[in-house]
Amino acid sequence: MSELIVDGLTVRFAGLTALDAVDFAVPEGSVHAVIGPNGAGKSTCFNVLSGVYRATEGSVRFAGAELTALSPHKIAALGVARTFQNIALSSRQSVENNLMLGRHRLTRAGFASAGLRLPRARREDARHRGRVREIARFVGVSEYLDAPVGMLPYGVQKRVELARALAMEPSLLLLDEPVAGMNGDERRRMAEVIVAARADLGLSILLVEHDMGMVMKLADRVTVLDFGRRIADGTPDEVQRDPAVIRAYLGAAHTVDAGELAVTGETAADAARQKAEERA
């Protein structure tokens, strides 16, 4: 396990600076959120961290390695697992098979001996299936192990996706909008699993999420991006009162006193986001 350190991370796409010298750190075993209005650069950040996009400048260090130089495959091998904004599972395959795919990088026997059903490969397969069942129990999807993923309710599919990431036995988990599109009940269940993943498995978690209530509940620290720049970094309490954050969510034309949006059940940023959506 180790700290994730993002230093001066810059990504440019033909004339557009999607990330502009962004810094933050995720200490071992902590939950860190990256938030910001649409187009702020959150997904770009995730895509660099998981090796999908190349950084133009800056560095990302984790587990003694410079991630910006590595392929997605090598980053995964260092213990970095991610989920996606849109579910990325094989919908026709069973939950169990999807989780077994997550264990691929941990498989030693190789395809040839597995195909021939050699004893060593059989033992290894049984060990992985045992662990997959434990993980399924951990995220509350045991009863669906044999079901094709595509047949399951959306909230369950999202938990299966998280289970697949956990099946990789990561030390750093990147969660891209884990509760997007879920109802209240599904959100609560997902939040419980995320809390347990951190507490019981000791994972570091980096979270991109629009649900501010969720971010405020789960994160130790929050980095706020706007137009690719870091505009705030602090505890949930600090950032939700930060006038620059409130302005970013409302749009520069609407300057609002932070006190006006002070927390009332939901958060200031939540209220600001809602207002911005109403205007759009």
Ligand SMILES: Nc1ncnc2c1ncn2[C@@H]1O[C@H](COP(=O)(O)OP(=O)(O)OP(=O)(O)O)[C@@H](O)[C@H]1O
């Ligand atoms: N592959 C790409 N090519 C060109 N521009 C891109 C690419 N990926 C992202 N961008 C641009 O970079 C900026 C940041 O986008 P990004 O998707 O990272 O924002 P985001 O904060 O994740 O937004 P959202 O909350 O809507 O998902 C946007 O202006 C987007 O259009």
